[in-house]
Amino acid sequence: MSASSSPTVAGAAGRWVVSVKDLVRSPGSMRTLEEQWPAPEALSTPLIGIPAGSAVDVDLRLESVHEGILVTGEAHADLVGECSRCLDPIQDGITVDLQELFLASAPEGGSDEERLVVHETVDLEPVVRDAVVTALPFQPVCRPGCQGLCSECGIRLEDAPDDHVHEQLDPRWAALAELTKTSESGTAGPEMKTSSDETEER
Ligand SMILES: [Zn+2]
Ligand SMILES: [Zn+2]
Incomplete structure (x- = not known):
C-alpha cells in the first residue's frame, strides 16, 4: 500500500x-x-x-x-x-x-x-x-415478560388459556402410559381375533 x-x-x-x-x-x-x-x-x-x-x-x-x-x-x-x-x-x-x-x-x-x-x-x-x-442482547425479547412458546405444542403461551398444560409432561409417566397400553392390547388382542375368526366361520 x-x-x-x-x-x-x-x-x-x-x-x-x-x-x-x-x-x-x-x-x-x-x-x-x-x-x-x-x-x-x-x-x-x-x-x-x-x-x-x-x-x-x-x-x-x-x-x-x-x-x-x-x-x-x-x-x-x-x-x-x-x-x-x-x-x-x-x-x-x-x-x-x-x-x-x-x-x-x-x-x-x-x-x-x-x-x-x-x-x-x-x-x-x-x-x-x-x-x-x-x-446487543444475546437473548433479545420482543418485550419484557414475553412468555414465549409452549415447549410441547409451540403455541404462544400468552394466547393459550391459563390452564394450558399437556399430560405426560414427565417422560417417566409417558413410559408408564406406554406400558399400560401394551398390556391392555395384549389382553384385548386374542379376544378380538377369536371373535373375528367366529365371524369368518359363519
Ligand atoms: Zn417474544
Ligand atoms: Zn402446549
Missing part, C-alpha cells in the same frame, strides 16, 4: 475511514462530525443486529490530543431481530457511546489491539462494531 494513493472505498466499510489530516497537523484542534453511513457487515449477534447497508447515524467529536486523535460520541441505528422466546420479529433501535483513542504511532511493546492513525485517517468501523456487538 503506497502512502500517496487514497484508500479504496470498498463497500460500506470504506465509508467509515475518516481523514483527520487537518487535526493531525493542528495539535489541540477539535471538530465535530455528524454523518449517516451505511452499516458494515457483522454488526449483529445471531438473533439481532443492524442489517448491513442500513443507515447508521454518527455524532462524533474528533480531537487532536498529544497521543493522537481522540474520538468520542455516539452512533444510532435501527435493529432488526427475532425474539429469543417467541420468535416474533423485533424492531428496535440502538444507541451506543463511542470512545477511542487512535494513537499517532504504535507504542513500544504495544499489542495488536491498539488503534492507530494510519495515513492521517482513522477507521471508525471496528470502533462502532465493538460497541454495537457488546451492547
Whole structure:
C-alpha cells in the first residue's frame, strides 16, 4: 500500500475511514462530525443486529490530543431481530457511546489491539462494531415478560388459556402410559381375533 494513493472505498466499510489530516497537523484542534453511513457487515449477534447497508447515524467529536486523535460520541441505528422466546420479529433501535483513542504511532511493546492513525485517517468501523456487538442482547425479547412458546405444542403461551398444560409432561409417566397400553392390547388382542375368526366361520 503506497502512502500517496487514497484508500479504496470498498463497500460500506470504506465509508467509515475518516481523514483527520487537518487535526493531525493542528495539535489541540477539535471538530465535530455528524454523518449517516451505511452499516458494515457483522454488526449483529445471531438473533439481532443492524442489517448491513442500513443507515447508521454518527455524532462524533474528533480531537487532536498529544497521543493522537481522540474520538468520542455516539452512533444510532435501527435493529432488526427475532425474539429469543417467541420468535416474533423485533424492531428496535440502538444507541451506543463511542470512545477511542487512535494513537499517532504504535507504542513500544504495544499489542495488536491498539488503534492507530494510519495515513492521517482513522477507521471508525471496528470502533462502532465493538460497541454495537457488546451492547446487543444475546437473548433479545420482543418485550419484557414475553412468555414465549409452549415447549410441547409451540403455541404462544400468552394466547393459550391459563390452564394450558399437556399430560405426560414427565417422560417417566409417558413410559408408564406406554406400558399400560401394551398390556391392555395384549389382553384385548386374542379376544378380538377369536371373535373375528367366529365371524369368518359363519
Ligand atoms: Zn417474544
Ligand atoms: Zn402446549
